[in-house]
Amino acid sequence: MSSRGRPRTFSREEALRSAMEIFWDKGFDNTSLADLTRVMGLNPPSLYAAFGSKAKLFLEAVDLYGRTDGAGIWEFLDNAPTAKEAVHDLLKRSAENFTQWDEPRGCMVVLSAPQMEGGEPAVCDGLKERRLEKQVALQSRLERGVAEGDLPEGTDCDAVAAYVTAIQHGMSIHARDGASRQTLMAIADCCAAGWDAMVAGVTTKAQG
Amino acid sequence: MSSRGRPRTFSREEALRSAMEIFWDKGFDNTSLADLTRVMGLNPPSLYAAFGSKAKLFLEAVDLYGRTDGAGIWEFLDNAPTAKEAVHDLLKRSAENFTQWDEPRGCMVVLSAPQMEGGEPAVCDGLKERRLEKQVALQSRLERGVAEGDLPEGTDCDAVAAYVTAIQHGMSIHARDGASRQTLMAIADCCAAGWDAMVAGVTTKAQG
DNA sequence: TCCTTTTTGTATCGATCAATACATAAATAA
């Protein structure tokens, strides 16, 4: 098809992965084009021809993160037998994932560009959208739990989803601050230990 | 005493407050010296003579934040009759504080420079230290709760403190993403609703 | 008054930022 012209001498996927790693580690602002071209092993014109701009490259890197390193966290969400197990599993996987020895600590989507003002709007909005997306997925899983009877009728799934994502986002901050895997696991266990009383307490109507 | 020389024509405190507000809003990286001199109403030489550098100005701004806008959150921590009330109050105050109409949303200490790599080390370390400081204060309050009998013997105060700060840090992310005060309050209520079962569940030894 | 000290405003520093111009190289199509 489009095999006309000189073929590129680098792997687009490998270069993208290198970009993802440094963006994940240093964030969008603190990663310069000089950093990117160095770790990706190519010159600026090749980068721009292949990815368009720094912001577009970042968004592609975030997408790759969501498909690879960040995907495992959410793998068991829909397969867990109950909402409670789904959430506890989600947080335990997060604790593990955020403290891998060979990866930057914490979640790229939470840590790599938190400011909503003054930054590249496409970057801020893209990350915000991904955070919201996961929260919606979690809320849907909780609603399924209500429908299947493992969560009380009238459970405020919107509130519980916000609560769980808050814990998970906070775990990213802790991870970046150097918290141990054990500490993050303890946080997940705290959530699990209080779960039944918690969901009973935030229901809007009394449960039988 | 040192009233020799031409007196400065600006209020150091007012200029510092202006710097705090824009740092809080845009973060350390996304705030330029041009931004600072504009909102502070002074020229670069005056800024450097008064504050030393951008990083030192930022650290002073964070200190001001801790003494003013961010102080109210922790006001009731030591005065609350029980650890449970102290934590619930802490999170409710956070929900209010993070959604003030006339202030940037969320906590400056959590949001204004999350990367630990690639940024100004003094800035990253200063913020990390402040986060740890508050977590230690919270842990001490929990240990007091154990000593005073309103928390079970053997409560893992280290884990619970990490859990609560994770929730609070996550609330900052939510606030920056546009979550309503009501949503943040609901998160605080989730924590409170599960509290008793949670502290009972993470104790290291069985409680009587 | 004259000297010293400190602040002020203007103008600018070298470094780095993200992004390109340009000519050459390497492939396909005719």
Added chain:
DNA sequence: TTATTTATGTATTGATCGATACAAAAAGGA
């Protein structure tokens, strides 16, 4: 071969970054 298309390496663009040099201005001390 010749023309076309795409990628590459070198060099550099204008803009912005954080930080200063410099001289005039405004105070106290002698």
